[in-house]
Every structure is written in C-alpha cells, then in structure tokens.
Amino acid sequence: MGAREVAFSAILQRLYGAPTKVPRARLADLPPSAQREILRAYRSLGGVLDIPVLAPGNWDFAFAGGLLFELDEDLHFNRYRASTFNLPWSEALPWSSDYRRHCLVGEEMCMKSGRFGARWTSAATSRMFGAGDPPGVLTSRGSPRWKQRALYDAIKDAVSVHSGQHRLARISIHDVISGVSVNDLLHGKRKVSESAVHEFLAARTTIFRPVR
Secondary structure, three states: OOHHHHHHHHHHHHHHOOOOOOOOOOHHHOOHHHHHHHHHHHHHOOOOOOOOOOOOOOOOEEEOOOEEEEEEOHHHOOHHHHHHHHOHHHHHOOOHHHHHHHHHHHHHHHHHHHOOHHHOOOHHHHHHHOOOOOOOOOOOOOOHHHHHHHHHHHHHHHHHHHOOOOEEEEEEOOOEEOOEEHHHHHOOOOOOOHHHHHHHHHHOEOOOOOOO
C-alpha cells in the first residue's frame, strides 16, 4: 500500500471495524444486458479481442455487510474513464457527476504519473487493446493500460449497482470534504472530522437497483 492507501485504511477501520475479503468483481456477476454494455464499452475503447478475458483486481477495501470502498488516485482520471460514465447505469452512481469533472481536470496529473513503463502499456494490455501510442501521446491509439484500468473500474461500478450483494463507495484524491482536499487529508497536511468523512462516504455509496 502507498501512504495514501494506508491513511485511508486507518480511517475506514476506525469507522467500520475490521476489514474482510470478498470475491473479485466478475463480468459473470452482471445481468446479460450489463455484460453486453461492458463489451460494447471494451470495443469503443479500442478493444481488439473477439472474446476478451476481463479480470479486475481485488476491491481496495472491504467490510462486513458487503460494504466496499475504492480509493482512486492519479491514474484513474482521464478521457477513457470519462467515457465509461456514458454506460446506462451511470446515473445510479453517486460519484458520476464529480468523477466526470475529475476526469477533465485530472488528466494532466494522470499523464505526469502514468506515461512511463507499465503504467502506459504492457504485453497484456497491448493484447487487449492493440499497440498504443508512444508514451505520453494520446492520439488515436493512446494508452492501453489507461484503457484497461478505466474498463475495470467500470466493471466494478456495474457490479456494485447490479449484484444486490455489495454496496460501493468511491472516493477520489480530487474530492473535497469540508473544504479540504482528500489528497491533503490523506497526506496529513490538513484534518477533517471523521463524522464529516463518514457522511461523505454515506452519500457516495451505491444502492442496489434491480434490472427490470
């Protein structure tokens, strides 16, 4: 864990108790209509495989009752992630509006951190999305790794809305709680009451909405 993740974990444990583990998000956890939308998103991001194996990583933080948290840092905010908020269930995501804005203003920070090595591309992500542009260039091909991260974030979003088993809250380093940026809070530069953090996270938590 990085320093911000450690700080966020400590806050969460004070608020919600001991962490637990839950299975990773899977495309198979989604209803067929949502699976089709995710595969369409994969194609629109430049996906080249006929049958892609989509395997998001572990949830960042998990607690009893299916309560999940994702801490989104520099690399999660760019044009590819913004495109995933056009998926049909995006209006059900409590962070949708804020994250659209973060993707616009945060891409420069994402570029500073994510234009090197495996943060830009890898053998696995090139197989998924084809060869990318040269590092630091965002034209027609862009960054395969950024695209993969955006798609995997979208799968986690979809599972939190559709599964009925989990509730997810996303928090970004670009968010502001009681006038303090989350980035400053997690770096220990400024303080916010834990009640304010709890209220913010409650407002950011998904509610299950069954498919009709």
